[in-house]
Amino acid sequence: MKNAHYLYLVLSILGGGITFYYVFEGMQANQGNFDVIDFVKSTWTPNSYARSLTCDFWTGAIAGTFFMLVEGMRIKLKYLYLYLAATVLIGFAFAFPLFLFVRHRQLA
Numbered sequence: 001m002k003n004a005h006y007l008y009l010v011l012s013i014l015g016g017g018i019t020f021y022y023v024f025e026g027m028q029a030n031q032g033n034f035d036v037i038d039f040v041k042s043t044w045t046p047n048s049y050a051r052s053l054t055c056d057f058w059t060g061a062i063a064g065t066f067f068m069l070v071e072g073m074r075i076k077l078k079y080l081y082l083y084l085a086a087t088v089l090i091g092f093a094f095a096f097p098l099f100l101f102v103r104h105r106q107l108a
Contacts, residue, residue, distance in 0.1 A: 005104035008097045015093025061092040068099045075106060 026042075027034050043054040065087050072080035083102075086095035 005101050005108070008101035008104060012094055012097035012101060015097060016090055019091035019093050057092075061087070061096075064092060064096045068096065071103065072099070075103065077103065077106060 023034065023039075026039070030038075043057075044051060065084065068083050068087070069080070071077075072083065077083075083095050083099040086098065
């Protein structure tokens with residue numbers, strides 16, 4: 001597809017927006033505070049289905065982040081550190097599609 005990279009951009013905006021919305025909602029529930037430890041611990045609920053999704057996410061996020069690092073260095077992508085920082089500071093659902101968008105445009 002000629003303009004497939006725009007799908008990555010839309011997914012990045014969606015992923016970042018949805019992630020921001022729920023983090024903001026969580027911060028409002030905690031009187032405006034964001035606690036990283038509570039955030040991570042909240043993903044490990046007693047529900048087996050939720051734990052399955054948590055493991056699925058962490059496995060995919062680790063593999064995707066490793067891919068961003070290796071592929072970014074291979075194609076000499078400028079500002080690679082920003083995608084890695086965005087993964088930690090904003091969310092994988094934002095950073096990975098954005099990386100794919102930029103990668104696709106660079107390789108075209």
